[in-house]
Amino acid sequence: MLMDFMRRNTKNFLIVITALIVPAFILWGAFPSLGSKGSNTLLVVGDEKVSIERFEQYYQALREMARMNLGENYSAELEKMLNLKQQALDGIIREILFDMEADRLKIVVSDQEVQDSLKQNPAFSTDGQFDPAKWNAAITDPRINWAGYIAQERQNLRNQKLMELIYSGARVTEDEIREEYRRQNEKVKVKYVAYRAADSRKDIELPEEELLAFYEEHKSEYAEPAQVKLDYVEIRKEPNALDFADVEAYAKTKLELARTGETDFAQLAETYSDDLATKAIGGDLGFFERGNPQTRAIEEAAFSLKPGELSDLIRSDDGFHIVKVEEVKDSDAKRQVRARHIFFKVTPSDDTLLSLQEKATLLSYEARGSSLKEAASKSEIELKSTPSFRVNSPFIPSIGPVRELIEILPGLEQGKVSNVVETPEALYVVQVVERQAERIPELAEIKERIATAARTEKAVELAKIKAEELVKQVNEQKSDLAKVAPEAEEALPFTRRGYPPELPRVEGLVDTVFSLEEGMAAGPFADSKTVCVVQLQEVIEPDPAGFEEQKEVTEQRILAQRRQAVFEEYYDNLKAKVGVEINQELFQTV
Numbered sequence: 001m002l003m004d005f006m007r008r009n010t011k012n013f014l015i016v017i018t019a020l021i022v023p024a025f026i027l028w029g030a031f032p033s034l035g036s037k038g039s040n041t042l043l044v045v046g047d048e049k050v051s052i053e054r055f056e057q058y059y060q061a062l063r064e065m066a067r068m069n070l071g072e073n074y075s076a077e078l079e080k081m082l083n084l085k086q087q088a089l090d091g092i093i094r095e096i097l098f099d100m101e102a103d104r105l106k107i108v109v110s111d112q113e114v115q116d117s118l119k120q121n122p123a124f125s126t127d128g129q130f131d132p133a134k135w136n137a138a139i140t141d142p143r144i145n146w147a148g149y150i151a152q153e154r155q156n157l158r159n160q161k162l163m164e165l166i167y168s169g170a171r172v173t174e175d176e177i178r179e180e181y182r183r184q185n186e187k188v189k190v191k192y193v194a195y196r197a198a199d200s201r202k203d204i205e206l207p208e209e210e211l212l213a214f215y216e217e218h219k220s221e222y223a224e225p226a227q228v229k230l231d232y233v234e235i236r237k238e239p240n241a242l243d244f245a246d247v248e249a250y251a252k253t254k255l256e257l258a259r260t261g262e263t264d265f266a267q268l269a270e271t272y273s274d275d276l277a278t279k280a281i282g283g284d285l286g287f288f289e290r291g292n293p294q295t296r297a298i299e300e301a302a303f304s305l306k307p308g309e310l311s312d313l314i315r316s317d318d319g320f321h322i323v324k325v326e327e328v329k330d331s332d333a334k335r336q337v338r339a340r341h342i343f344f345k346v347t348p349s350d351d352t353l354l355s356l357q358e359k360a361t362l363l364s365y366e367a368r369g370s371s372l373k374e375a376a377s378k379s380e381i382e383l384k385s386t387p388s389f390r391v392n393s394p395f396i397p398s399i400g401p402v403r404e405l406i407e408i409l410p411g412l413e414q415g416k417v418s419n420v421v422e423t424p425e426a427l428y429v430v431q432v433v434e435r436q437a438e439r440i441p442e443l444a445e446i447k448e449r450i451a452t453a454a455r456t457e458k459a460v461e462l463a464k465i466k467a468e469e470l471v472k473q474v475n476e477q478k479s480d481l482a483k484v485a486p487e488a489e490e491a492l493p494f495t496r497r498g499y500p501p502e503l504p505r506v507e508g509l510v511d512t513v514f515s516l517e518e519g520m521a522a523g524p525f526a527d528s529k530t531v532c533v534v535q536l537q538e539v540i541e542p543d544p545a546g547f548e549e550q551k552e553v554t555e556q557r558i559l560a561q562r563r564q565a566v567f568e569e570y571y572d573n574l575k576a577k578v579g580v581e582i583n584q585e586l587f588q589t590v
Contacts, residue, residue: 071293
């Protein structure tokens with residue numbers, strides 16, 4: 001399911017990843033500096049210590065941003081693939097190092113630079129032009145937390161200046177651009193002869209002793225890994241009705257407070273909202289249209305309100321919202337609303353978690369006197385099962401990449417019931433109902449597969465000898481490949497970035513072809529099934545007229561590569577010079 005989603009949405013998926021690797025200051029600067037106490041220190045960068053609490057705030061904010069960007073496609077599995085925890089750690093390290101380096105280089109950002117940058121925001125323009133009236137209305141609006149916006153923008157511009165300074169060491173000359181254009185666009189025409197094992201292996205004699213010898217040499221490649229099949233119970237750490245009721249009652253008190261108008265709504269959001277992505281900016285959601293997955297929960301309320309009006313309490317799947325509409329604009333039959341919200345997240349209370357833990361513990365205990373199936377049935381808890389899967393698999397079918405479960409499987413014997421296995425999202429009790437040890441099949445079980453593989457290997461080796469002789473003959477006679485080998489064919493012209501579909505994908509083949517002189521042959525090039533010989537017929541120079549058309553793109557590509565290399569070297573040197581220490585043991589507990 002996940003891989004299908006990624007294949008269908010590759011472009012969007014990459015955009016989401018890029019969106020999550022945001023300038024760290026947006027999140028980092030949003031949280032108060034929490035002191036570190038002893039073993040509570042997760043990270044030390046130079047002289048600056050970062051507590052586990054501050055990291056967790058940053059990490060949770062990044063997770064919320066992922067949920068907002070991915071909508072219904074977000075899952076724990078996808079979060080692991082995005083490696084958000086490591087992204088959060090890298091982002092904090094990067095931001096602290098950037099701050100230290102900007103201080104050392106005395107990089108400053110003036111008030112005028114901040115103001116000029118803020119004025120570029122589309123919210124302050126009309127028909128693509130800066131609108132002084134909108135700007136003046138915004139800067140005099142007491143509801144807007146300008147201190148937070150200005151601090152973020154100043155840090156953003158400071159980082160930009162540092163990056164520009166780092167990148168200034170990367171340059172590209174006209175000659176380098178022309179050479180890169182030539183390299184990327186010149187093509188070659190080749191003739192080739194391909195010897196395919198599938199065409200000749202059926203004629204290869206394979207005595208029984210050779211078959212047995214091949215099996216003995218390669219039998220480990222046919223090993224069937226240890227497999228298990230599980231029965232399991234999954235108890236999700238989800239809030240119950242009482243948890244929702246408690247948060248609802250609390251949220252209603254804040255709704256009443258907001259309705260009095262005594263405290264600015266943006267200030268209330270900064271104080272009480274659980275939406276870490278918008279909390280620091282007064283719950284500001286910006287402008288959005290109907291159908292936006294990030295605002296689906298509050299859409300109906302937001303589009304039914306007038307500017308300045310407050311919604312009633314809105315319940316969503318994971319909490320409650322209070323919405324205030326700031327502005328409504330209509331253009332091209334599309335209505336957009338700018339709103340703020342206060343989000344009250346409902347999480348399982350300590351009492352709920354304790355109750356779930358007791359339920360799982362009792363189930364595990366009772367299952368040891370019978371079976372997990374019987375105990376689950378008795379307790380009216382849903383029992384689930386997995387198909388057989390490899391013990392060392394990083395992914396458990398029907399469950400997912402749950403590290404805590406994967407780690408216990410090698411030592412859990414058949415019939416045994418596990419203790420309660422806890423993850424951030426759920427509690428599990430599992431029983432191995434079937435276990436198969438790793439085994440190597442007997443020759444008789446896989447004789448046909450072994451025979452095919454042995455004949456293929458032998459056919460490839462014989463083809464290599466034939467190909468070597470062909471290359472030698474063509475180069476010594478300075479002859480056309482087709483004259484020496486009538487079965488030779490001509491491949492479609494290809495560039496360094498392309499690959500002739502007619503030839504086996506062998507590392508070094510394309511580079512070798514582009515290094516040949518015209519008329520020279522090379523080979524053998526072989527994969528596990530095909531051996532080929534190629535002869536360079538012609539180098540086709542790129543059209544000079546195309547250079548101007550591709551010049552800017554080519555220059556930007558080279559410059560991006562150079563900048564990346566310069567940045568990585570600079571950043572690695574900076575980390576080494578300042579020093580970065582990570583408490584890996586504490587990091588693994590997050």
